[in-house]
Amino acid sequence: MRKTFIALLLVFGVASFAHAAMRTRTIAYTVDGKAMQGVLVWDDAVTAPRPGLLMIPDWTGINSTNIDFAKSIAGRDYVIFMGDMYGKDLRPKDNHEAQAAVKPLLADRPLLRKRVVGAFDELKKQSVHHAAPIDVAKLAAIGFCFGGTSVLDLARSGTDVAAVVSFHGGLGSDDPTLARQIKARVLAMNGGDDRGTMPDAPAFMKEMQQSPAPWQFVVFGGAVHCFAEPQAHSPPSCLYNPPVAKRAFALMHSWLDEAFAR
Numbered sequence: 607m608r609k610t611f612i613a614l615l616l617v618f619g620v621a622s623f624a625h626a627a628m629r630t631r632t633i634a635y636t637v638d639g640k641a642m643q644g645v646l647v648w649d650d651a652v653t654a655p656r657p658g659l660l661m662i663p664d665w666t667g668i669n670s671t672n673i674d675f676a677k678s679i680a681g682r683d684y685v686i687f688m689g690d691m692y693g694k695d696l697r698p699k700d701n702h703e704a705q706a707a708v709k710p711l712l713a714d715r716p717l718l719r720k721r722v723v724g725a726f727d728e729l730k731k732q733s734v735h736h737a738a739p740i741d742v743a744k745l746a747a748i749g750f751c752f753g754g755t756s757v758l759d760l761a762r763s764g765t766d767v768a769a770v771v772s773f774h775g776g777l778g779s780d781d782p783t784l785a786r787q788i789k790a791r792v793l794a795m796n797g798g799d800d801r802g803t804m805p806d807a808p809a810f811m812k813e814m815q816q817s818p819a820p821w822q823f824v825v826f827g828g829a830v831h832c833f834a835e836p837q838a839h840s841p842p843s844c845l846y847n848p849p850v851a852k853r854a855f856a857l858m859h860s861w862l863d864e865a866f867a868r
Contacts, residue, residue: 664750665752797829
């Protein structure tokens with residue numbers, strides 16, 4: 607655990623004293639009548655408003671590991687709202703349960719989009735209610751694996767979000783024409799050796815050529831699935847790659863800064 611924490615500090619440049627000031631707050635909300643439970647994460651040592659990010663974690667959903675991951679990303683730069691895609695009573699305990707939880711959403715992409723749009727709407731509410739020091743004019747979304755799939759569908763929904771950033775997310779769509787209504791600046795980053803997502807890369811690029819908003823698709827050579835997640839260690843298909851993660855997060859920061867400067 608200590609080694610993982612130190613690695614996070616090195617990758618994201620978060621000082622230890624900043625981490626000590628991190629706060630979390632459980633947020634109850636509903637999507638289409640279904641009870642959800644997200645988590646707000648921010649550093650209360652900083653009082654100035656900062657960009658708000660919706661974060662959709664990998665298919666294991668909201669748990670202590672992914673909350674710690676959100677803290678390391680938020681640092682002093684962002685307020686993060688971790689969206690709930692499953693409902694407050696469903697928290698997968700392992701990959702087998704996570705696969706079962708995610709299956710209905712991947713089979714019903716309109717439902718997936720409804721859940722992720724609902725989570726983003728809750729982030730907007732938190733900024734208006736001043737639950738944390740969020741700059742309401744600077745809102746974006748990031749996601750990992752299944753979360754990457756989710757935030758790409760947030761963009762496809764036509765939601766007015768400044769940017770979305772997908773880390774090793776699924777690239778396929780149930781309706782490629784939805785790209786015509788994208789308003790967000792889309793950054794998708796995938797591993798060149800990711801056998802689960804890369805087969806959809808040609809169709810994804812063709813789809814995104816319909817987007818009226820700026821987009822970028824980055825492929826990291828030699829990287830597999832899960833390259834950005836420090837807790838990932840299921841070789842050979844799902845493996846953390848520190849140098850690639852460092853480059854990917856640098857691209858994320860640059861992409862968000864550019865989007866927020868518009």
